[in-house]
Structures are given as C-alpha cells and as structure tokens.
Amino acid sequence: MSAIRLLVLGAVRQHGRAHGYQVRNDLEYWGAHEWSNAKPGSIYHALKQMAKQGLLHAHEIAPSTAGGPPRTEYEITDKGAEEYFALLRDALTSYDQKMDVKSAAIGFIVDLSRGEAVALLKERTRRIEEWRGAVTQHYVPEDGPEQLGHIGEIMNLWIHTADAEAEWTLGLIARIEGGAYTFAGEGEPFVGVLKEGEENPYATGTPHPGDRD
Numbered sequence: 001m002s003a004i005r006l007l008v009l010g011a012v013r014q015h016g017r018a019h020g021y022q023v024r025n026d027l028e029y030w031g032a033h034e035w036s037n038a039k040p041g042s043i044y045h046a047l048k049q050m051a052k053q054g055l056l057h058a059h060e061i062a063p064s065t066a067g068g069p070p071r072t073e074y075e076i077t078d079k080g081a082e083e084y085f086a087l088l089r090d091a092l093t094s095y096d097q098k099m100d101v102k103s104a105a106i107g108f109i110v111d112l113s114r115g116e117a118v119a120l121l122k123e124r125t126r127r128i129e130e131w132r133g134a135v136t137q138h139y140v141p142e143d144g145p146e147q148l149g150h151i152g153e154i155m156n157l158w159i160h161t162a163d164a165e166a167e168w169t170l171g172l173i174a175r176i177e178g179g180a181y182t183f184a185g186e187g188e189p190f191v192g193v194l195k196e197g198e199e200n201p202y203a204t205g206t207p208h209p210g211d212r213d
Contacts, residue, residue: 003036003100008046009084010108019071036100055080092120095127114183128166
C-alpha cells in the first residue's frame with residue numbers, strides 16, 4: 001500500500017474541506033515529507049486522481065475579493081470515507097518493515113473506536129509473530145547471524161525489528177486500554193491540523209506549481 005492515499009484522504013477528512021496547499025501544509029506539519037512519499041507533486045497528483053475516482057469531490061472556488069487565482073477545495077465523499085477506513089484498518093493490521101504506512105495509520109488511529117483500535121493492534125501483533133515464524137524457519141536467532149555469513153545480519157535485523165515492534169505495539173495496546181487518547185465517539189478529538197493562515201514551523205518553504213491550484 002502507498003501511504004499517500006491514506007495521508008491525503010485523512011487530511012482532507014480532518015478539515016472537512018481543504019484546498020491542496022492546506023493538505024500539503026498539514027502533511028509537512030506532521031513531518032510526512034520526511035518519512036513517506038508525501039512530496040508536493042505526489043500530494044497534488046493524488047488529490048486530482050482521487051477526485052477522478054470519486055473518492056473526493058472537487059469544489060471550484062471563486063477568486064477572493066483581495067485578488068489571486070481561484071482554488072479547488074476538496075471534500076471526502078462517502079466512497080472516499082469507505083476507502084479511507086479500509087486503508088486505515090489494513091495499515092494497522094498488515095505487517096511489513098516500512099515506516100510510512102504504519103506511521104500514517106498510527107496518526108489516524110483515533111478516527112476508530114477504542115475497541116476496534118485495540119482489536120486491530122492485537123491482530124497486528126499476531127501477524128508479526130506469524131511473520132517472525134516464517135523467517136525463523138530458515139534462521140534461528142539464538143545461533144547468531146554468522147551461521148549464514150554476513151547475509152545473516154539482514155535476517156538478524158529483520159528479527160530484531162519485528163521483536164521491537166511487537167513490544168511497542170503491546171505497549172500501545174496497554175496505553176489505549178488504560179484510557180489514553182480520545183477515540184471516535186468519546187468527545188472532542190485531538191486537533192492535529194493547522195488552521196487557515198496558521199504558520200507552519202516545519203514547512204519546507206519550497207514552492208510548487210500546485211500550491212496555486
């Protein structure tokens with residue numbers, strides 16, 4: 001799965017309606033340009049592509065009285081919301097060692113109910129153990145990586161990464177079960193997006209033609 005679809009749908013959904021530069025600004029605020037493929041060109045392309053696919057509705061906005069070009073504002077559709085939650089649930093349960101998809105999923109986890117979030121994370125730990133078992137059919141960590149030459153260090157890295165993620169996921173489950181964070185249906189959600197005109201201290205400041213759309 002590409003993280004960009006989940007990130008863009010989630011950002012638009014949090015705003016209700018947002019133009020492309022707002023989405024870009026939010027993703028840079030979250031640091032997504034550092035840990036995912038959420039670069040300006042990818043963001044603007046994803047917005048236009050998902051509007052064509054019916055996942056977003058594009059609203060043509062007239063120029064402001066202060067001047068400047070008109071912008072397109074995007075709003076998530078019912079189909080887009082279904083896609084968003086399907087991507088989110090898949091990202092929370094699927095295990096691989098790429099950082100972008102799982103980081104995006106954790107960023108949006110509170111859009112689910114507390115109970116569902118816990119259930120999905122427990123499924124994730126099960127899949128980590130399943131994945132680990134598949135690796136250890138060919139490599140026994142206790143015997144050390146040297147048994148496979150220096151290539152064994154790759155599998156050693158995989159195992160250590162999986163073990164660390166399983167431990168972290170179990171800790172997250174315990175924190176959620178203990179009442180941490182505000183999940184869907186529990187009250188006012190955490191506001192993780194910038195307000196219109198609010199300065200982004202993490203913005204790259206690199207202009208892109210899509211900023212004007």
